[in-house]
Amino acid sequence: MSAPVLEVANLSVAIKGSGDRPHAVRGINLAVGANEIVCVVGESGSGKSVTAQAVMGLLPKAAMAVETGSIRLEGEELTTKSDADLRAIRGTRMAMVFQEPMTALNPVERVGDQIGEVLEIHTDLDPRERRQRVLEIMRAVHLPDPEQMIDAYPHQLSGGQRQRIMIAAALVLDPALLIADEPTTALDVTTQAQILKLVREMQGRKKTGVLFITHDFGVVSEIADRVVVMQLGRIVEQGPAEEVLRNPREDYTRMLLASVPSMTPPKRVPVTGQVVLQTEKLFKTYGKRSLFQPRARIVNAVNDVSLLVRRGETLGIVGESGSGKSTVARCIARLVPPSSGAIKIDGSDIAGMTEAAFRPVRQRVQFIFQDPYRSLNPRRTVGEAIIEGPMNFGLSRGEALQRARELMSVVHLSPEALDRYPHQFSGGQRQRICIARALAMRPEVLIGDEPVSALDVSVQAQVLKLLDEVRRRFNLAVLFITHDLRVAAQVCDRIAVMQRGVIVEQGTTSDVFAAPQHEYTRALFDAAPGRNREFFAGAAAGA
Amino acid sequence: MYGYLFRRLLGTIPVMLVVAVFIFLMLRLTPSDPAAIIAGDNANAEQVAKIRGQLGLDRPMIEQFVIWSGKVLTGDFGESFFFKKTVASLIGERIEPTLSLAFFTILIAVLVAVPLGVLAAHRHGSWVDRIVMGFSVLGFSVPVFVIGYLLIYLFAVYLNWLPVQGYQRISEGIGGWVQRLILPSVTLSVIYIALIARMTRTSLLEVLSEDYIRTARAKGQIERKVLFRHALRNAAVPIVTVIGLGIALLIGGVVVTESVFTIPGLGRLTVDAVLARDYPTIQAVILLFSFVYVMINLAVDMMYTLLDPRIRY
Known part of the structure; x- marks a missing residue:
């Protein structure tokens, strides 16, 4: 492998104030070579996005700070750079693509101008030359009819097209490093497949090093040269993609891989009920x-x-x-x-x-929604949320509470959970609560x-x-x-x-x-x- | 878009009609008699009745309304009971000072409040933020006339930089016009600065946590441009709404400010007309104000489409 484009050594990022842990990430070591795609995989709270933000120098200043360690881009240390120096590097030598292309684009600015903004900041090109460059990169990311689309607003494009705009803006100055933070998570599978193909293609074009953050092992197996597995702010395991996916060394990695549902349906007896x-x-x-x-x-x-x-x-x-x-x-x-x-x-x-x-x-007929963070009223206790429905249909408060307590054991939560508020639970626990709420009816x-x-x-x-x-x-x-x-x-x-x-x-x-x-x-x-x-x-x- | 504009303009007709009926009834159902006021304290009942007949107030209310609204439709707002002039010419005389005052007030308010709000949001939680927000609470709570007299004392009486009161028409020289408007406009703008700065800060704070702000920073954009190019335009819709509301609410503030600084504007005219139960003048002024309200609302809605390409009517 040639000299790495990105080299992160012993990086620790401290969380200011009182968090549930003192460090967002701790003792991170990883490297991305030219023409290489390194996937960072982990569940929520693993610190994968914080790592990306630290490299870009985009950590939220009020909440986090690099404590120790070094981040080198093409051999150059970034942690000691001034804000102005970092700004000059962002967009030119390293660039980033985000998860949600709708919200990551400014809704009130034409997409061409948003790609052109990078050129405006970092080059002396005049507006006509900028427009030419924007059209070139839009063609390179296979956007249909760039001459028309350059003047469109984000809401007029599809999700996949928006993500192509984001990628175009990131790559317009041919950075050595591209960081992609869950770039396909918000997209449909067919669109996701196209965007993954595009990332591969664009990366090969200029031998870009790519740090690709994802939670999806399917995506990892499609795109990764090497894999870094993170858990609770630390790196659990890293190595060539094939090796980690086939023969994971660590229990945590094995557990993650085993949790990925199989594409082969199990044998099922046909249901003949009413x-x-x-x-x-x-x-x-x-x-x-x-x-x-x-x-x-x-x-x-x-x-x-x-x-x-x-x-x-x-x-x-x-x-x-x-x-x-x-x-x-x-x-x-x-x-x-x-x-x-x-x-x-x-x-x-x-x-x-x-x-x-x-x-x-x-x-x-009862409903369980997608996002357990938003489908429970944050100002009411779990118990209130569960008994509200049955009480609307004539149960007394005591009977409803009794039913709620029984349901807590059905969904494997303790009855004390009824007196607490939704924010005191994890996403999975909240979804259990939502299931209990549905069953209470x-x-x-x-x-x-x-x-x-x-x-x-x-x-x-x-x-x-x-x-x-x-x-x-x-x-x-x-x-x-x-x-x-x-x-x-x-x-x-x-x-x-x-x-x-x-x-x-x-x-x-x-x-x-x-x-x-x-x-x-x-x-x-x-x-x-x-x-x-x-x-x-x-x-x-x-x- | 043009269809929408047309429908909105059409919609102003029933609004104005309701306002006309309402103000007409309100004035006549209040227990007071313009004829008695005009006749004076020493007049006898016969004299008062005679004046009432001259003013047409002895006819049935429906008849009065039909006559009045018929004239209004032809652009004739009648003659003032009190000032002995046509209402139209009266408003024509008084409108310039009020428009000037309103214009300067909003200009000052926007020019001061928006940057203050942006600064407060940018330095969220710092002492700058706290000072701006503290000022804003003060601006809300101190009455206009208190601020007015304080400023008069400081800048006119003590420092002697500006005239104490009065108004000079533009035609008599722009310098004097501006000079006499500074104190009243600043006085009146304080509450709007407080309101708009607060709204700007809140709206901007929300926008600053959006993903596209992070994108702009990831492109290497400088903070000033992140704030003004990306954040402010996205935060603009609620700010423009508040500015629109501010202009509409100005009318109330104008009444007090014009009294404090003895400016012969529509605010003063309204007060005088109400005290004299000058029905034609009150009716015309209220109609004018409501029309202005409706137009401001329409203008604000049109502004939305300029600010946000996703809003289309």
């Missing part, structure tokens, strides 16, 4: 043309969806963002009114019911809208296990919305694949995974990162 939930020709249309807006856009968010879920069965709805999978779920729970079609709960159609008539049915249908997507893999595995337990125990019909094929493979009896409001394919999970019929389903499978790899390597040896 049909609890059924939709027939369900439509949901947004937008309306009127006299004043004859050209208003009409979106068929849900288009002729017919599905059924039996007692004790899990039906997965798989699709990308905008496929209408969440809208189907929301229609079924009557969180949004359907435009037409039937939704039958135990045979009675709730689609056209008045709110008053529907109210008694409401408790039979004694539902027949449980709808999970991406219920594990915001969780770390190791936590994800536990919550999925819990969901499976409660489904068996209460014989629930579960509708499981997810974008993650691996998760779907493991938890669903049957799956329906949605694209642009339409179910393009529906069948038992094993059939769909073994032989996908529709081309879109095949495209989804092809795009799934690390699709041909099973991350079970260390499972037997480890936990």
Whole structure:
């Protein structure tokens, strides 16, 4: 290996004030060579993003500071540099791409100007030359029709296009080091596959060193030359990607790898119970043309969806963002009114019911949302959150509390948890609380809208296990919305694949995974990162 | 966009109608009689009745309203009971001082408050921030007339830099016009500085934690440009809203300020007209103020589309 582009030695970053630990990262040693992609993997709180921010000199000053260690970019020490010197290096010799391309771009500035800003700061080019350079780099990252797009605003582009703009802005001055902090996490799988390919291509073009931060082992297996595994601010293990993925040395790495759900669905006995939930020709249309807006856009968010879920069965709805999978779920729970079609709960159609008539049915359909940080009211105790529903349906406070206490043991939390507030719990614990809250209503249908997507893999595995337990125990019909094929493979009896409001394919999970019929389903499978790899390597040896 | 503008303008018609009916009724349902005020303390009932007849106040209220609103539609606001001039010419005379005062007040407020707010947000938690916020609490709580007299004492009486009171028309010389407007504008702007600075700080603080601010820093952008190019424009919508509200609320402040500094503007006219129960003048001034309110709101909504490309009507 030639001299490293980036060399981090014994780096410790202190957290100012009282945190849950004194150091965000401690004793970090890593290197990125030219033309090399190093993936830093870890769960939330592992310090992977802090490491990236420390290299860029972008640590939040009020909260963190480099305590010891050195960071060298092409042999040059960065930790002792002045703010002005660091600014001159950022954008020219090292650049960064962030997770969420919508929020990482300034919404009120044209995308061309945002790429051109880098040139404006660091070069003497006049506006015409800048525009030429921006068009060049936009072509290089394969943006369609750059002459048009250069004057667009971020909200007019798709997620993938926005991330290409971010990459273009980062690479316009050919930095030696590119830091990518979860650059594909907010994107759909098919888009993710394209962006990963682009990162590879751009990196090869100028032999850029890439520090790629991710939590996804699928992505690691697609892109990494070397892997650094982090946990709680320390490096647990590092080495060539193949070696770490195949023969992890440390227990923690093995545990992480074993938590990644397999793409192969387990054998399942078909569920033959009674049909609890059924939709027939369900439509949901947004937008309306009127006299004043004859050209208003009409979106068929849900288009002729017919599905059924039996007692004790899990039906997965798989699709990308905008496929209408969440809208189907929301229609079924009557969180949004359907435009037409039937939704039958135990045979009675709730689609056209008045709110008053529907109210008694409401408790039979319960919802678990994606983000447990935002779906619990931060100012109410967990107990209040759980008993509110049952009390609305006539239980006394004492009875409701008794039920809540019983449910705490079902979701493996202690009853004391009821007196505490949501912020005192981790993400996984909060999702358990949300499950308890749903179960407190004694539902027949449980709808999970991406219920594990915001969780770390190791936590994800536990919550999925819990969901499976409660489904068996209460014989629930579960509708499981997810974008993650691996998760779907493991938890669903049957799956329906949605694209642009339409179910393009529906069948038992094993059939769909073994032989996908529709081309879109095949495209989804092809795009799934690390699709041909099973991350079970260390499972037997480890936990 | 133009369709929207047209619909909004159309929407002002019912608003103005409601205002017209409301103010008309309010004045006539208040227990007071302009005729008695005009006739004076020594007049007998007969004289008062005669004056009432001359003013047309003896007719049924509906009839009065129809006559008045019919005239207003042709642009005739009637004749003042008290000043013995047409209301239109009266407002024409008084509008320049008020517009001048409002213009300077908002100019000073925006020029001082926005940078103060940006500075406070940038140095969030520091002594600069605390001083700005402390000043802002003070600005909210001290009444306009107190600030006015304090400034008069300091700059006019003690230091003798500026005139104590009065107004000079632009046509009589720009120097004198500006000189006489400085104290009243500063006085009136204090509360708006407090309001706008606070809003700027809050809005900017929120924006400063956004991802695109981090992106700008990652590009190597200098802090001043991060603040003014990226943060301020994104923070602008609530700030512009408050400035718009400020302009609308100015009318109340103008009444007091014009009294303190004896400026012959619309504020003073309103006070005098109300004291004299000068119905035509009060009605016209209120109609004018409401129209200005509606137009400011519209202008603010139009500003949004300039500031944020995502907002389209």
